[in-house]
Structures are given as structure tokens and as C-alpha cells.
Amino acid sequence: MAARLRPQAVIALALFFCTGSPAPADAFALRSTPAFAPAAPYTLGLGARAACGRAPPTGWRTGARRARSAGVRMMADGVLEGVMLFNTMKRDKALFVAKEAGKASGKDGKTKVSMYTCGPTVYDFAHIGNFRAFLTYDLLKRWLAYAGYDVDHVCNLTDVDDKIIQRMQRDNINLQALTDKFAQAFMDDLATLNIVPARIYPRATQHIPEMVEMISGLVEKGSAYEKDGSYYFSVESFPTYGKLARLNFDDMEDGAAEGGGITDPSEFEKANSRDFALWKAYKEQDGEVFWETKLGKGRPGWHIECSAMSRRYLGDSFDIHAGGVDLTFPHHENEIAQSEAFCGCEYCSVWVHNGFVNINNEKMSKSLGNFLTVRDTLTTALDARAFRYLVVSSQYRAGLNFTPESLSSARNTVKRLDKWRAKLQAVAGDAEAATSGEVKGHADSCIAGFKEAMKDDMNTPRACASLFSLIKATEKLLNADQVSSKVDAAGAAAALAALGSIDQVLGMCYDPPGFAEASSASEAEEAPADLKKLLGERLEAKAGKDFARADEIRDACQARGFTIKDVKDGPSLLVPIQ
Numbered sequence: 030m031a032a033r034l035r036p037q038a039v040i041a042l043a044l045f046f047c048t049g050s051p052a053p054a055d056a057f058a059l060r061s062t063p064a065f066a067p068a069a070p071y072t073l074g075l076g077a078r079a080a081c082g083r084a085p086p087t088g089w090r091t092g093a094r095r096a097r098s099a100g101v102r103m104m105a106d107g108v109l110e111g112v113m114l115f116n117t118m119k120r121d122k123a124l125f126v127a128k129e130a131g132k133a134s135g136k137d138g139k140t141k142v143s144m145y146t147c148g149p150t151v152y153d154f155a156h157i158g159n160f161r162a163f164l165t166y167d168l169l170k171r172w173l174a175y176a177g178y179d180v181d182h183v184c185n186l187t188d189v190d191d192k193i194i195q196r197m198q199r200d201n202i203n204l205q206a207l208t209d210k211f212a213q214a215f216m217d218d219l220a221t222l223n224i225v226p227a228r229i230y231p232r233a234t235q236h237i238p239e240m241v242e243m244i245s246g247l248v249e250k251g252s253a254y255e256k257d258g259s260y261y262f263s264v265e266s267f268p269t270y271g272k273l274a275r276l277n278f279d280d281m282e283d284g285a286a287e288g289g290g291i292t293d294p295s296e297f298e299k300a301n302s303r304d305f306a307l308w309k310a311y312k313e314q315d316g317e318v319f320w321e322t323k324l325g326k327g328r329p330g331w332h333i334e335c336s337a338m339s340r341r342y343l344g345d346s347f348d349i350h351a352g353g354v355d356l357t358f359p360h361h362e363n364e365i366a367q368s369e370a371f372c373g374c375e376y377c378s379v380w381v382h383n384g385f386v387n388i389n390n391e392k393m394s395k396s397l398g399n400f401l402t403v404r405d406t407l408t409t410a411l412d413a414r415a416f417r418y419l420v421v422s423s424q425y426r427a428g429l430n431f432t433p434e435s436l437s438s439a440r441n442t443v444k445r446l447d448k449w450r451a452k453l454q455a456v457a458g459d460a461e462a463a464t465s466g467e468v469k470g471h472a473d474s475c476i477a478g479f480k481e482a483m484k485d486d487m488n489t490p491r492a493c494a495s496l497f498s499l500i501k502a503t504e505k506l507l508n509a510d511q512v513s514s515k516v517d518a519a520g521a522a523a524a525l526a527a528l529g530s531i532d533q534v535l536g537m538c539y540d541p542p543g544f545a546e547a548s549s550a551s552e553a554e555e556a557p558a559d560l561k562k563l564l565g566e567r568l569e570a571k572a573g574k575d576f577a578r579a580d581e582i583r584d585a586c587q588a589r590g591f592t593i594k595d596v597k598d599g600p601s602l603l604v605p606i607q
Contacts, residue, residue, distance in 0.1 A: 108177035111484050144348060146183070156401055156402055156403075157393070158385065163219065164420045165420075167536065172534050174533075181228055183343055239338070240307075240337040255324075264303040264366065305330065308329060345376075347378075349381060351381040386431050387431065393431070409544060414443050419439035422588045434558050450528060453525050471502045472526065478494075483534065490581070493587070557589075591603045
């Protein structure tokens with residue numbers, strides 16, 4: 030059996046990644062695709078269709094040129110200066126420096142950033158917790174592209190594992206038919222949420238030779254061994270094993286650490302309980318799912334799939350690996366061990382992990398039966414846009430509690446955004462954006478605040494609060510008695526240009542495919558219960574002179590479309606931003 034963290038250790042690890050506080054003592058390709066010929070990396074300004082056959086999402090345009098014209102400080106290689114990311118490996122925020130910095134190796138002479146992300150296991154519809162990860166990848170990719178990088182993104186599809194085999198047997202369906210169905214559903218859901226496609230979605234089943242090559246090489250290097258037809262990675266051979274998750278082996282117990290690979294770990298004998306499977310010898314219950322290779326008859330382990338596919342498309346070492354915090358151990362830890370043992374170099378420079386999604390304060394998962402799918406939960410175009418806003422406006426490393434009230438609040442925010450945008454469009458007409466004036470000043474301040482917030486580890490609550498400061502200021506002017514003297518056409522165009530710039534990153538202003546026309550703006554709804562609860566926390570923070578926390582709560586409320594109004598000798602109020 031393999032080693033696994035005790036529950037309390039897992040909780041401590043997740044809390045650390047979500048809060049930053051110290052912890053206590055597949056190329057998406059259908060079968061008809063004959064070969065893998067990766068398309069050009071998906072970059073800002075690309076006019077061609079994506080590899081999956083649809084046009085780039087709305088708002089996917091160049092931002093670096095606008096940044097230069099606005100006087101924003103750029104590095105010598107044309108990227109925005111001072112972009113910080115929290116690196117799980119370092120347990121801290123650090124200045125992001127691409128491996129190819131200064132080499133102009135990307136499209137149009139830009140600095141290339143290579144990014145690998147963990148995709149879904151295609152045996153069922155992905156749930157909204159999964160899509161928090163995919164939206165985080167999208168936010169990160171859009172932000173880096175906005176900052177002037179050429180992002181080369183690869184996202185795998187896991188199309189062979191125990192859950193898939195079990196579903197095949199349950200539904201009496203073959204591997205290809207099952208995984209094709211849910212791979213296509215995943216692509217449709219990406220479009221619903223305006224997620225920019227990766228360059229390629231490699232499928233595990235179409236990269237068996239690459240996996241066999243790595244496993245064979247690991248055996249030759251003494252980092253893996255064979256037993257009863259299965260192959261295992263020797264954790265003992267890799268002295269720095271545990272460096273990502275900061276594992277303390279004294280705080281571990283025996284159990285199934287294969288993470289989606291082995292149905293009954295006790296059936297796979299290993300030299301050490303911490304070792305993990307690279308190749309699994311064929312068992313009768315595997316049915317038709319096997320490959321005849323020089324390793325023998327069997328199928329790959331889960332962890333080797335990502336190592337082989339990332340190496341195939343991004344090389345031995347790349348810039349960013351992203352995934353949910355639950356993948357930190359064992360999956361990402363095992364990727365590092367097997368990749369670095371095989372290649373002899375650093376696997377990845379920056380590890381980005383997003384927090385969980387909870388349903389009414391309980392972790393959402395398919396095993397608990399409380400998961401919600403995109404297609405069942407987001408029944409209108411407005412719902413889809415609201416969910417996207419709810420996710421991208423939250424701090425990506427923190428836990429996100431999904432409730433009907435939180436979706437309703439986000440829906441209300443999107444309505445107000447649409448109403449404001451429609452007013453500006455009516456005033457702006459075809460006018461060019463103003464180069465000076467009161468509204469232009471508000472727009473410039475908004476953009477500057479947005480960029481500073483995003484540079485700070487994608488602090489989207491602050492970034493969205495900056496957008497709503499522009500909305501609040503211009504709404505006051507638009508609602509004045511003499512509109513023409515307050516917001517002229519050029520001023521309205523300047524405000525719209527600021528929204529367009531920000532939306533390249535947030536991706537909120539779009540028409541989700543497959544729905545009836547989106548709802549028009551309507552009256553603001555009452556503040557949701559979770560925001561009202563934050564008012565009490567803010568009062569306690571101010572009483573304790575924790576003004577930084579009080580400011581965080583204010584920004585979080587503004588990002589959701591509400592401002593806090595302090596009343597003398599009375600309770601604070603949440604007022605919709607009009």
C-alpha cells in the first residue's frame with residue numbers, strides 16, 4: 030500500500046495554500062484525428078480559430094500596446110513590470126520571470142510563457158468545482174497575455190483510469206465512445222464560460238509510447254522497478270521527494286495515495302509503501318483497456334501521464350504548472366519526482382494552485398454526491414456569466430462557498446454592469462475616446478488600480494473593486510440632470526475603453542453560446558446573506574484596529590457590486606452601486 034497524509038495534515042496543507050498562513054506542528058482530439066500537429070500557441074490578437082474549432086472568446090485582444098500608450102512601466106522585453114505570483118513550491122509570492130525572458134521566442138517577438146494545467150477525467154460531466162480550476166487557468170493565461178507575454182498553454186485530458194473502466198462496465202460502453210462524449214461536453218462547457226482554449230488538449234491514451242519511454246528510462250536510472258508485471262517509482266531514490274507538499278513522513282499513514290489510479294492498492298505489491306505505480310499489469314477487470322508494450326500488457330498510472338504529455342509538448346522544463354490544491358499531493362509531488370529523476374533538471378518553475386469550492390460550506394465532490402454540473406446549475410446565459418464573475422472576482426487561492434445567494438448576487442452584479450455599459454454606449458455612439466477630462470481621469474485611475482491589483486498575485490477582489498469605482502463615479506455623472514455637460518460622447522467612449530481593457534482579463538462581457546438571449550438589466554437585488562455577515566466581521570476588525578482586514582472586506586463587497594455605507598450611531602449598510 031502507498032503512504033498518504035492523515036486528514037489533519039491534508040487540512041493544514043489546504044489551509045496554507047488557501048490563506049498563505051503557516052500550517053500548524055488530452056490534445057483534445059477525437060479518434061479521427063490522425064496525428065498530433067500542435068497549432069500555433071493561442072495568443073492575444075489571434076484571429077484564427079482555435080484548435081478545438083471555435084473562435085477566440087470575446088475580449089481576447091492585445092493589452093500590451095494599450096499599456097505602453099497609457100505610460101505603464103514595461104520591462105525591456107515588452108512585458109508589464111512587477112507581475113507577482115504565489116509559488117506553492119516557495120510558499121510565497123515572487124516576481125514572475127519567464128524561462129525565455131529576453132529571447133523574443135514567442136509570437137510577434139514576445140516573451141514566451143509555457144504553461145501546463147491538469148484537465149478533467151472524462152468519464153462524467155465536470156462539476157463547478159472543477160471549473161473553478163479551469164477558470165483560474167483562464168484568468169492566469171489572460172492576465173499574462175495582457176501583461177505582454179505569449180502564453181503557450183497545454184491542458185491534458187485523462188481518458189484512462191479506474192473510474193473510466195468502472196463507468197464503461199456500468200453503462201456497457203467502450204472506452205472511445207465514453208471519453209469522446211464527455212470530452213466534447215467539457216469543450217462545450219468551456220465555451221459556455223468564455224474560457225480561452227489551450228493550444229492543445231493531449232489525451233493520455235494517445236501518448237502511451239511517451240509514457241513507456243519515460244518508465245523505461247526511469248528503470249535504467251535506478252529510479253523505478255518492476256514487480257509482478259507492474260512498474261513502480263522508488264520514492265527512496267529521489268531524496269527531495271515531498272518538497273512541494275512539504276511532507277513530514279512521520280505524519281503519514283499507509284493508504285491509497287494513487288489518486289485515481291488503483292482500485293485495490295493491496296493487489297499491487299511494492300518494495301516500499303510510499304512508492305507509486307507507473308505502469309499497472311493487466312487484470313481481468315480491466316476488460317478491453319490495455320496496451321501491449323515492451324513493459325508488458327497493462328495500462329499507465331495516472332501520474333506518469335502528465336509528465337509524459339507535458340514533456341512532449343513543452344519540453345523537459347517549463348514555466349507554470351497549475352491545478353487545484355487537492356492535486357498538490359500526491360499527483361503533483363509524483364510528477365516532480367518522476368520527471369526530475371528522468372530529465373535531471375527542474376520540472377517546473379512556478380506552481381499555481383486554486384482553492385476548493387464548497388457547497389453550503391461543505392466540500393463539493395463527486396464522491397460525496399453533492400456536486401453540481403455547469404449545465405444543470407447554469408440554466409441561462411446570465412447564470413453562466415454570473416458564475417464566471419463569481420469565480421474570477423474571488424481570490425483564487427481562498428476557498429469559495431457556492432450558494433444560491435452568492436450566484437444571485439453575482440447575477441445582480443452582471444445586470445448592473447450591463448446597464449451601465451448600455452448607458453455609456455448610448456452616449457458614446459461612434460465617438461473616439463477622450464484624452465482628457467473628468468471621466469478620462471476616472472478611467473485612467475481605474476486601469477492603474479486594476480493593474481496594480483492584478484500584479485499582486487492576481488488580486489481580483491481589489492481589481493474588481495477598482496472597476497466598480499469607475500462604475501460608481503460615472504453613474505453619478507450619467508444620472509446628473511444635464512448629462513451632456515457631465516459625460517459627453519468622448520468621455521463615455523473613454524469609460525468603455527477602460528471596461529474593454531479590463532474585460533480582456535476578466536472576460537465578463539460576452540454572449541454564452543447555446544442560450545436564449547441574455548436577460549436585460551433589471552432592478553438591483555438585496556445584498557446576499559454572506560455579504561451581510563461580512564459587515565459584522567468588518568466591525569470586529571475595525572474594533573481590533575485590523576484595518577487591513579476591514580479594507581479587504583470593503584473591497585470584497587465592492588467586487589460584488591455593493592458599497593459599505595457607515596452610519597453614525599447606527600449599523601453599517603450595504604448599498605448597491607448604481
